[in-house]
Amino acid sequence: MVPCIQARDISLTFKPKNRDPVTALKELTLDVAKGEFVSLVGPSGCGKSTFLNVLLGLLKPDGGEIRLNGKQITGPGQERAMVFQEFGLLPWRTVLANVELGLELKGVQASVRRERAMELIKMAGLAGFASHYPHELSGGMKQRVGLARALVTDPEVLLMDEPFAALDAQTRDLMQLELLQIWDRTKKTVVFVTHSIEEAAYLSDRVIVISARPGRAKDVMKIALPRPRDYEMRLSAEFNDIKARIWASLKEELVTK
Amino acid sequence: MTGLTSFYREKEAYLLGIGFIVFLLALWQCVPLLITLPRGYALFFTTPSRIAATFYRLLVEGQIQEHFYVSVAAFLSGLGIAIAVGLPFGIVMGRSRTLDALSDPYVTALNATPRLVWLPLFILWFGIGIWSKVMIVFVGAVFPLLINTYAGVKNVDRVLVNVVRSFGANEWQVMKVVVLPNSLPYIIVGLRLAIGRAILGVVVGEFFGSSKGLGFMIASAASNYKVDVVFAGVAIFMGLSLILTLSVKKLENSLARWRPEAAKNF
Amino acid sequence: MGLKEKYHEYHRPILGMASVIGLILLWELTLTYLIPVDPFFFTKPSLIGTAFREQLFGERLWRDLAISSRAFIWGFSLSVIVGIPLGAVMGWRRRVEYTLDPLLTALYASPLVALAPLLIIFFGVGLLGKAVLVFLLAVFPFIFNTSAGVKSADPLLINVVRSFGGKELDLYLKVILPGTFPYIVAGTRLAIGRGLVGIIVGEFYAASEGIGFAIQNYGDTYRLPDMFVGIIVLSAIAVALTELLRKAELMVAPWRAGEEIR
Ligand SMILES: Nc1ncnc2c1ncn2[C@@H]1O[C@H](COP(=O)(O)OP(=O)(O)OP(=O)(O)O)[C@@H](O)[C@H]1O
Ligand SMILES: [Mg+2]
Numbered sequence: 001m002v003p004c005i006q007a008r009d010i011s012l013t014f015k016p017k018n019r020d021p022v023t024a025l026k027e028l029t030l031d032v033a034k035g036e037f038v039s040l041v042g043p044s045g046c047g048k049s050t051f052l053n054v055l056l057g058l059l060k061p062d063g064g065e066i067r068l069n070g071k072q073i074t075g076p077g078q079e080r081a082m083v084f085q086e087f088g089l090l091p092w093r094t095v096l097a098n099v100e101l102g103l104e105l106k107g108v109q110a111s112v113r114r115e116r117a118m119e120l121i122k123m124a125g126l127a128g129f130a131s132h133y134p135h136e137l138s139g140g141m142k143q144r145v146g147l148a149r150a151l152v153t154d155p156e157v158l159l160m161d162e163p164f165a166a167l168d169a170q171t172r173d174l175m176q177l178e179l180l181q182i183w184d185r186t187k188k189t190v191v192f193v194t195h196s197i198e199e200a201a202y203l204s205d206r207v208i209v210i211s212a213r214p215g216r217a218k219d220v221m222k223i224a225l226p227r228p229r230d231y232e233m234r235l236s237a238e239f240n241d242i243k244a245r246i247w248a249s250l251k252e253e254l255v256t257k
Numbered sequence: 258m259t260g261l262t263s264f265y266r267e268k269e270a271y272l273l274g275i276g277f278i279v280f281l282l283a284l285w286q287c288v289p290l291l292i293t294l295p296r297g298y299a300l301f302f303t304t305p306s307r308i309a310a311t312f313y314r315l316l317v318e319g320q321i322q323e324h325f326y327v328s329v330a331a332f333l334s335g336l337g338i339a340i341a342v343g344l345p346f347g348i349v350m351g352r353s354r355t356l357d358a359l360s361d362p363y364v365t366a367l368n369a370t371p372r373l374v375w376l377p378l379f380i381l382w383f384g385i386g387i388w389s390k391v392m393i394v395f396v397g398a399v400f401p402l403l404i405n406t407y408a409g410v411k412n413v414d415r416v417l418v419n420v421v422r423s424f425g426a427n428e429w430q431v432m433k434v435v436v437l438p439n440s441l442p443y444i445i446v447g448l449r450l451a452i453g454r455a456i457l458g459v460v461v462g463e464f465f466g467s468s469k470g471l472g473f474m475i476a477s478a479a480s481n482y483k484v485d486v487v488f489a490g491v492a493i494f495m496g497l498s499l500i501l502t503l504s505v506k507k508l509e510n511s512l513a514r515w516r517p518e519a520a521k522n523f
Numbered sequence: 524m525g526l527k528e529k530y531h532e533y534h535r536p537i538l539g540m541a542s543v544i545g546l547i548l549l550w551e552l553t554l555t556y557l558i559p560v561d562p563f564f565f566t567k568p569s570l571i572g573t574a575f576r577e578q579l580f581g582e583r584l585w586r587d588l589a590i591s592s593r594a595f596i597w598g599f600s601l602s603v604i605v606g607i608p609l610g611a612v613m614g615w616r617r618r619v620e621y622t623l624d625p626l627l628t629a630l631y632a633s634p635l636v637a638l639a640p641l642l643i644i645f646f647g648v649g650l651l652g653k654a655v656l657v658f659l660l661a662v663f664p665f666i667f668n669t670s671a672g673v674k675s676a677d678p679l680l681i682n683v684v685r686s687f688g689g690k691e692l693d694l695y696l697k698v699i700l701p702g703t704f705p706y707i708v709a710g711t712r713l714a715i716g717r718g719l720v721g722i723i724v725g726e727f728y729a730a731s732e733g734i735g736f737a738i739q740n741y742g743d744t745y746r747l748p749d750m751f752v753g754i755i756v757l758s759a760i761a762v763a764l765t766e767l768l769r770k771a772e773l774m775v776a777p778w779r780a781g782e783e784i785r
Contacts (some may be wrong), residue, residue: 377742504583
């Protein structure tokens with residue numbers, strides 16, 4: 001296994017003005033291999049988003065070390081990109097301009113970035129919507145834009161913070177399938193945060209259960225289901241076993257706090 | 258017949274609205290025919306047709322143009338300075354909590370008090386002429402611009418800032434890509450309010466601190482009981498306000514393309 | 524430790540106060556030691572303070588305030604009495620709105636103070652002229668905000684009340700009035716600002732008494748400290764009224780606090 005992400009004893013305490021400090025992460029340690037699909041599950045407020053922001057380089061941990069391909073993470077970089085839960089699309093930009101964002105900020109020439117963005121828009125199944133504004137799209141389409149935008153700089157690591165939480169059940173199933181196909185094609189390393197045990201089990205190579213705040217990696221479960229996965233697998237007894245195991249581990253965190 | 262009713266249905270709003278204005282003007286025109294005014298009042302009375310005739314005469318004589326240019330010059334310079342000062346200050350106040358706190362008492366106090374109270378001081382400092390007018394236009398117009406820019410900057414979505422940062426954007430790029438576009442609708446609302454305040458400043462500034470301009474024309478006509486000249490001047494100010502306000506409204510609506518509920522204003 | 528937290532909690536008012544005190548000191552010291560200037564064109568806080576004390580115990584300031592307030596209250600009350608019912612009818616009856624809206628919008632957008640010289644000549648320099656000017660400026664926020672409030676009444680709520688057998692009166696009292704109230708409060712704040720403009724222009728123009736006249740008169744006679752006292756008193760009143768209404772707005776409609784644009 002070639003390590004891609006190595007997090008060692010990451011601690012982070014928020015010290016908001018006029019309020020008590022909150023320790024969101026405490027000595028969190030985990031590894032993600034190159035090309036691996038890892039999901040993080042854990043109770044609400046346990047620090048999952050915080051950890052992703054540390055990975056992204058937007059937050060600096062107070063203690064511990066976090067490395068990407070052996071190099072310390074000190075800030076945002078183009079090897080990583082995030083898909084945000086609330087989509088995070090710029091409402092005054094068209095789909096095309098939203099997807100282009102990463103390239104634009106890198107100073108890529110307009111014609112080149114346009115071509116690349118159109119490619120991804122097509123891949124995301126949004127051909128014909130390039131000049132629409134976000135408020136003219138459905139939730140599923142917005143998240144496709146979010147995905148296309150994250151992929152446009154061809155990052156090595158894809159960070160996803162509850163990307164499908166705002167979608168209805170059918171759209172969600174569809175997006176999961178598409179994500180698996182993209183992952184299969186591009187061999188990206190994915191760190192995926194979700195509240196759905198089912199989603200975690202279905203998509204991941206490994207599921208990491210994070211404890212209640214302050215967050216630590218409490219349990220790591222390998223999901224031994226074969227790839228490529230399909231919808232029918234979710235009906236198997238094996239799949240139910242896996243879900244039960246994750247649930248058992250997660251439940252303790254929910255009741256103790 | 259049915260064609261006519263359906264035409265009425267379709268255009269009811271316009272027909273009623275415009276119809277009412279026409280009706281009022283016609284009524285006004287007919288007052289002298291309907292009642293005989295006492296002699297004292299007749300002096301103050303005029304009719305739309307007389308106002309129009311006077312307007313035309315002043316236009317031909319070139320009087321209106323002369324005053325108009327003076328007023329417009331004061332309006333544009335005052336508004337221009339207000340934009341040049343209000344936008345940067347609004348942005349800085351929106352981004353820096355400390356500067357915000359330091360300037361808050363002044364902004365609140367100056368904004369709550371009609372800025373016209375400063376006119377006597379400006380006249381004392383700058384004398385009668387363009388500069389006291391420009392200053393009063395400026396202090397009137399700067400606050401709506403500043404406060405709305407500030408609101409637009411303040412109300413930027415944290416998530417969007419994070420999105421842009423996550424692509425490695427620096428402070429300046431965050432500004433250009435997120436903060437400014439987000440503030441634009443607010444700034445335009447501010448501009449619309451500022452135009453109204455600026456025109457108010459021109460009018461009042463010229464009443465008291467000028468010997469030229471449309472406001473001066475109105476004031477001196479009033480003291481000579483030339484009521485139709487007063488109304489002609491008022492009509493120009495009304496027309497100017499309407500044209501400018503409606504154009505900015507258009508601009509506001511065009512921004513609504515990406516913003517389904519356009520910025521509200523009170 | 525505790526001090527530091529206190530500072531965080533009150534950092535806005537503390538910084539605000541510090542900046543006001545700092546500016547006053549800077550102003551005073553500059554004019555006293557650095558550049559002693561012509562007292563006819565500049566003044567300094569200590570002189571304003573002295574003038575303030577004198578005026579506070581004098582008679583004129585209070586008389587001026589009483590005279591201005593009277594005209595303001597008359598004009599303002601009239602604009603409430605006319606504006607709110609007119610706005611309510613406009614919001615409730617579509618045809619009335621169609622008929623009046625273009626005219627009123629045009630008048631609202633125009634600088635009606637341009638009519639001041641005429642109104643003053645017509646109604647006189649006293650109470651009446653000023654009150655009419657205040658009315659003319661202050662009535663529009665009441666009309667438009669009341670109308671917007673009535674129109675904002677939720678059709679769903681209207682149907683709910685009707686479905687429970689509510690009468691027309693119930694509709695007014697239980698749905699429309701509560702929904703309209705926050706709009707009227709917001710309109711009142713705007714109307715106060717415009718009404719003050721009316722008073723000041725009216726008194727600048729031809730009055731011989733009132734706070735606006737006093738400010739202008741002190742300016743004409745180069746009595747700068749006294750002029751500043753007038754401005755400060757007027758500002759204090761304006762800030763108090765505006766902040767009071769802002770608080771009221773938050774109280775009657777906390778949900779609108781976020782979307783406010785002044
Ligand atoms: N900017 C911040 N300032 C102060 N506290 C914060 C901040 N961001 C997060 N926190 C706190 O840190 C803790 C962890 O937050 P985080 O958003 O990482 O949780 P999460 O696991 O993503 O929760 P959820 O599943 O609900 O999204 C929470 O208690 C939260 O209140
Ligand atoms: Mg989260």
